[in-house]
Amino acid sequence: MSTPVKGIATRLGSLSLGLMLATSSVGAWSAEKLVIESWRNDDSKIWNDIIIPAFNQQHPDIELVFSPTPPSDYNSALQAKLQGGTAGDLITCRPFDVSLSLYTKGNLQDLSNLAGMENFSDFARSAWVTDDGKETFCLPMASVIHGFIYNKELFAELNLEVPKTESEFFKVLETIKSESRYVPLVMGTSDQWESATMGFQNIGPNYWKGEAGRRALIDGSEKLTDPQYVKVWEQMAKWGPYMGRGYEAQKYADSQNLFTLGRGVIYPAGSWDIPTFNDQADFEFAAFPPPVPDGQDSCYISDHTDIAMGINAASPNKEAARTFLTWMASKDFAELYSNQLPGFFSLSNHQIEIKDPVAQQFLGWRQDCEQTIRNSYQILSRGTPSMENELWNVSTQVLNGTLSPEDAAKQVEAGLQQWYAPHQ
Amino acid sequence: MSQPSSIQRRFPWHILFFLAPGLLIYVTFSVYPLLDTLWLGLFQEDATGQRFFAGISNYQTLLLDAAWSEPFWNALWNNTKFFIIHMLVQNPIGLFLAALLSSPRLRLSNTYRTLIFMPTMLSVVIIGFVWQLLLSPIWGISEGFLYSIGLGQYFDAWLGKESSSLITLALISVWQFVGIPMMLIYAAMLSIPDDLIDASVVDGSNAWQTFWNIKLPLILPTIGMVSILTFVANFNAFELVYAVKGALAGPNFSSDIMGTLFYRTFFGFQLQSGSITMGAAVATLMFLIILVGVMLYLFVVQRRMKRFQL
Incomplete structure (x- = not known):
């Protein structure tokens, strides 16, 4: 009030x-009117029908308008709106540098002492703090977790066990390939991002030991040409024969369709796929975490801080916006959001109950495995060439069989050497 | 005619009046943005978004720093291949179709003309989507079609292979735009007077000789114009590659052309943040490349071309 x-x-x-x-x-x-800028146009219905009404029950005097832009246009459209002074009051934050540069340009407010920020750990905030970690400029909303989703019915039909180690994983793939006509591993490389996101960043943390490796890469004590990174690409190089025919031209939507039509068995996934599969698949599916290298006891998962919300520094309704963000830091919001959008997991410390069984599985891994975020997101994609773009490119080529794992590692490392002092 | 010399010629205001609307629109929406882009390419931005004058340093980075110059030359070379494929496939086919259409013995020529021109009017996004489906190894019909004519073993995921994705994209673009050279050349052929053709027939020339010695020289200026239009359109191309392969134009940048390179530089891509000033520098280079191409055509080719008064 x-x-x-x-x-x-x-x-x-x-x-x-x-x-x-x-x-x-x-x-x-x-009423004070707040406009929310977002790239999540898929979530419009949930915001308009559930989240905003829930907020208005407690704060009827603040009117909220959810105004999304398509994901691929979001960054550029937001930039233009901020420069033209027409951007909304609340701004959905991309992780790391995209938002950091908005903050350094003075487009986002400092939220370090926002009421409710204490509910978020340093890990949760890591994507929206200045490099020295002192100022936080967006309120973390959700993370997404990587793993593999599999078709339970086909697993039963082929008598398969959920693989826990690397060698079990390939044994399962081999069985599917030799004993059935199903596609063992449903993934395409045409859009390229799956190769890096669902391939490299999905299975990689087990090799580079999660956060330890990610930090070592940033401070320069580890190089991408080190064996733990080359091994990730070596694993991926073995995936090719198990992916569907013509996977080089298979797009993300093709993969989703192949899996939900029951033509494929294992799908390298992000937890955000759960709502789509819930809608489209008429069979039971479940998830398993990335199999660990043989003989390794500890496991690591990519629990990537993906989405947050900040306040436009030019907004005339900053008080109302802060009220809204404080509400977003509450347990109510955490529960509402995580359940309405299964696969997007609240980053707050509140104990919440998740009803979706597959989302529960993903969340359960947080108990057993160490969490980390994608290693290319903090600092390392700041220069030219951007490490993220390089990872998309080389991981795709490794999966296509046109680049050796060693050369992939050399290329990304050489890219970093061009501009990043700790790697020079 | 005895005009009294004391009367001064009045300034022709009406000419200015009639030119003004077009000139105004052209200056505001074409000349000004162009000059502003050229100017913007000479600036740089610091982390706080402050712009400062940087001279030609953007161009130095773009052409001399390997991190920028390799993608640049790669995109330029790919774009050249894209153009060559259009020149070798699109324009000869357009000429051939125009020659067929203008044949008086062809029935239903209007229907063919409309059908062949149809894809040109469709949105590139639709074209990209349709061809991706047709060529898809999962849902597409191309594989079955090739097997039915006994060429099944040659089928491949063409759009996804480094060696074939650019060629495939160029051929899709050819399929879409072949209607334009066809229409222009067809119109030029229709304007050839019948008595010329009749005279050649009377003189004993066969169909091929008539085409080669009479029609082709007369439509050569049109073919020149078609070539320069193809050149400009190809070096400005962007939509098809973006719609089919995304802004990273893979695999391994094998389908990256100037348009997609510009898009990534200007708007940024994923974690690569966009740079308005660097983008302006890329746009300026695109403009210069097209300018040089058009100049070469105007001063080297067009001046030597013979024109015939019909």
Whole structure:
């Protein structure tokens, strides 16, 4: 409540039905309107029908408008709107440098002492803090976890066990290939990002030991040409024969369709695939974490901090925006968001209950495995060539069989050497 | 004619009046943005978004720093291949179709003309989507079709292979735009007077000789124009590659052309942040390449071309 008048109005409203009409008209007269910029156009319905009404139950005096832009246009459109002074009050933050540069340009507010920020660990905030870790400029919303989703019915049909180690994994793939006509591993390389995201960043943390390796890469004590990185590409080089025919021209949507039509068995996934599969697959599916290298006891998963919310520094309604963000830091929001969008896991410390069984499985790995984020996201993609782009490119070529794992490692390392001092 | 010399010629205001609207629109929406782009390419931005004058350093980076110059030359070379394929496939086919269409013995020529021109009017996004489906190794019909004519073993995931993705994209583009050279050349052929053709027939020339000695020289200026239009359109191409392969134009940048390189530089891509000033430098180079191409054509080719008064 920003002013006492509104507070009274709201209280009266909740007291009597007769006053409802009057209150709502007062509300409309004094309402502060907040516009949310976002790239999640898939989530419009959930925001409009569930999240915003839930917020308005507690804060009827703040009007919220969810105004998404298609994901591929978001960064450039937002940039243009911020420069032109027409951007919304609340800004959905991409992780790391894209948002950091908005903050250094003065487009985002410092949120370090926002009420509710204490509910987020340093790990959760890591994608939206300055390099020295002192200032936080976006409120973390959700992370996505990588793993493999498999078709339970086909596993039963072929008598397969969920693989725990690398060699079991390839044994399962071999069985599927030799004993059935199903595609063992459903993934394509045409869009390239799956190769890096669902391939390299999915199975990699087990090799470079999660956060330890990620930090070592940033401070320069490890190089991508070190064996633990080359091994990841060596594993991926073995995937090719198990991927479907013509996987070089297979797009992300093709892969999703192949899996949900029941033509493929194992799908290297991100947890964000769960809602799509819930809608489209008429069979039971489940998930397993990336198999560990033979003989390794500890496991690591990519639990990637992906989405957050910040305040436009030029917004005239900053108080209302802070009220909203504080609400977003609450347990209510965490539960609402994680359950409405299974696969996007709240980053807050609240104990929440997730109803979707597959999302539960993904979340359960947080207990057994160490978490890390994608190693190319912090600092290392800042220069030219961007390490993320390089990873897409070389991982795709390794899967296509046109580049050897050693050369892939050399190429990415050479790219870093061109501009990043700790690797020079 | 005895004009009294004391009367001064009045300034022809009406000419200015009639030119003004077009000139104004052209200057605001073409000349000004172009000059602004050229100017913007000379600046750089620091981390806080402050712009400062940097002279030609953007161009030095772009042409001399390996991290930038390799993608640049790669894109330029790919773009050249894209253009060569259009020149070797699209324009000869357009000429051939125009020659067929203008044959008086062909029935339903209007229907063919409309059908062949149809893809040109469709959105590139639709073309990209349709061809991806046709060529898809999973859902596509191309494989079955090739098997039915006994060439099944040659089928491959053409759009996904480093060696074939650019050629495939270029051929899709040829398929879409072949209607334009066809229409232009067809119109030029229709304007050839019948008595010329009749005279050649009377003189005993066969169909091939008529085409080679009479029609071709007369439509040569049109073919020149078609070539320069193809050149400009190809070096500005972007949509098809973006729609089919995305901005990273893979695999291994094998389908990267100037348009996609510009897009990545200007708008950024994934974690690569965009640079407006560097983007302007790439756009300027694209402009210069097209300018040089058009100049070469105007001063070297067009001046030597013979034109015949019909």
